[in-house]
Amino acid sequence: MDAHSSAPVPPPGCPAHGGRVPLYGPDFAANPQSYYDYLRHYGATAPVELAPGVNATLVTEYSAALQLLQDSATFRKDGRRWREFNEGAVPLDSPVVPLLMHRPNAMFADGAEHLRLRQAITDTMARIDTRRLARVTQQVSDFLIAQFGYRGSVDLVGSYARQLPLFVFNELFGCPADIGDRVLFGISNMFDGINAEQAAEVLYGAVGELVTLKRSRPGDDVASWMMEHSSRLTDEEMVHQLALLLSGTDPEGNFIGSTLHRLLTHDAYAHQGGLIYEAIDDTLWENPPMANLAPHYPAVDTEFAGEQLKAGDLMLVSFAAANRSPILAGERKVGSRAHLAWSAGPHACPSKDPARQIAMTAIENLFNKLPDIELAVPESSLSWRPGPFNRGLVALPTRFTPVEAARPVPAANATNRQEPGKAGEKTGRWSQFLNWLTK
Template sequence: MQSHSEFQGPPPGCPAHADGRRTPLHGPEFAADPAAFYEALRQHGPSAPVELAPGVEAELVTDYAAALHVLQNPDTFARDSRHWRALNEGCVPLDSPVLPMMMYRPNCLFSDGADHMRLRQSVTASLARVDTHRLSRHVDRVAAYLISQFSSRGRVDLVADYAQLLPLLVFNDLFGCPAEIGDRLVFGISGIFDGVDAEKANEVLTEALLELVALKRRSPGEDITSWLMEHPSALSDEEMVHQLVTLIAAGTEPTQNIIASALRLLLTDEKYVGDQSAAGLLVDDAINDVLWNSPPIANYGVHYPVHDMELGGAKLPAGEPVVISFAAANADPNLSTGRQVLSKRAHLAWGAGPHACPAKDPALLVSVLAIEKLLNTLPDIDLALPAESLTWRPGPFHRALEVLPARFTPVRPERRPSAVRATGGHMTENTPRQDRGNEVSRGKWWSSFLSWWKV
């Protein structure tokens, strides 16, 4: 990834950072202890001025009630980032690492009103057609495949070798990807999230999805891509590609962070360690713990006031990004006295209002099954280093572990994946962390899985 010094600053005359009072949500300090940052930000009131990246400023909502107000009032707080005044005025660095997550795309995430309803209905209707039994079987197959790649070693990084890959391979099946397109999809989305040759990764991802759309126009199947095409919304090819990008991002990044963070709790937290009497309930409880206390997407849901207004005393200019801190809102001290009576689902990890995540049920199912498969296959798995030494990926939006090294008694893999050895997909414990990330994003994981499953 680029260093901060490589980012282009705001053009002369732009007011960005003129006062120097905005709290930065980028860098290792924020990643190491975001709760301390949220606590300090609460001194400003329900929201506070922050810097998402060098040259990109926003207002961060840390209050639960204020967050709900923003999320549930789309007529006042728009999602269409074409309202973003600083970007329109040329005050946002065009090479900013947060721009791909905030720039306008013709999909349901960045639309409002009738456009949002049309696009959202195509997504929800297509997701509703996913057969949970088929999804469960496929998660089991993908989990077995990934575990077979490291089960004989006795050591594994549960982030790079399991949590990051599993949702991608599951979604390849849901989208109906053939082997070659699926390999490029894995490369593209992994590169964008990891910051590894992101420009090339975005190009590969876009080309792969365009080919997938063209393929499904010719030969539709029983998959989400085809169902999106069949919907009465009559999506264009451009809309199809951007809907698929949103579904991939929403289905993979949060899910892999849930899996990794819940495994961290199950392997280290005294509430969960050593109690095997109710393993299934423990997984559900650990995931709920993550969604409340360490939501996988910590800060996002970017909105833009359609006119100058106030929120809890803070003045919000029209067109300034208003970011919802799902993590800070969940930890709002005002909830502490009544939190015991709140529903387990009262957290804001999935958002709220018209833009609430439409894929939360499949994401939860994938997370639960992936964790249960791992723990049932490797029952003595344990963390390979002290929990306090674990580190988190820098960035304003996600809450994601860098690595989760674990050890266990080596076991014979379920099948011998000879095809994987031929493609170079197998990783050894001695492979450097950075190189292993490149190998994950560049390896032919989808075609290797398909070959492995046919053995």
């Protein structure tokens, strides 16, 4: 055998000799696993570029990722420690900066401040009644299916997977439709790196309006419950805590869409019963909705996994790469939930149980209503969203036997990517849902 036959081969668009590996562009979006496979030749960590001029160290190995996520003494979350950003080496207009820069919420806090902000989230989310969540998800699912069920074809990402979490969160958070639509616009474009600075302004402006609304008119909803919490959050903290939670609409849409993709493209799954649970777990293992995130910064110069790091170096965890670490080969069992899709340690996702419940209810109801739904295009023609952080389909075209709508529903409005300043039709969409419920 040739001595060089086992050398790692960089994927298209990936630098073959030295330098940092770019986690952006169409080649990365099309086949990120080939990039992760290549990155492994660096060891447990690898030098990457998140966007032009934005460097990071990416943790790709499972045990190293766990060590990082669980060691809050050595690795801190406060984004104000980001050394290269503070030194002016990071372009201020970079599309990834709005998602990485410090915010006064639990994600970017350490120590006692993190405990205070985190407790406000966990106590608030614990008040969500699972029966209410199931009922709302079922109602939203029925409404969305009624809008396209008579047509016999639909893009399940644009018309179902990405819309459903927004509707559910609108109800749980007491979020009016016009505010909710701007939230989705802001979150989607921040994750995709599309006009990210403007998207961030839209998101935080919309949530600020929600906080003002709930201060004057509290209700039986997540936003109002968080205001009542003993942590006594300021308005600024409320905005950033709620924005953090509402940002779950984007990965939740990716999660639902990728699980539907798996069910429609893998013959091993049936469209009913316990196999949906298996498809959900397999998606979280092999195609997690957040592929690379969890920014951390060494508190001091340190060595980690054989790599010398400076204080304030940006480190990210590749959940997608870690879940496929070679050390896990043969260890993973059916039904195992030891994956890192929800992160781990003190900053693990506090909403993983509601997220699973929403996805399960949405997928079960879809296949119950449209049992013969199938992919309408070759799988090879599907494309994935850009950017280094998320993992989600752009579209999932399907076809099925048309079904008569249970209730008359006006035609669906424009795409979620519509400019938020032109959201008049979008406000009507929420009104359509409320009117539909009362008929």
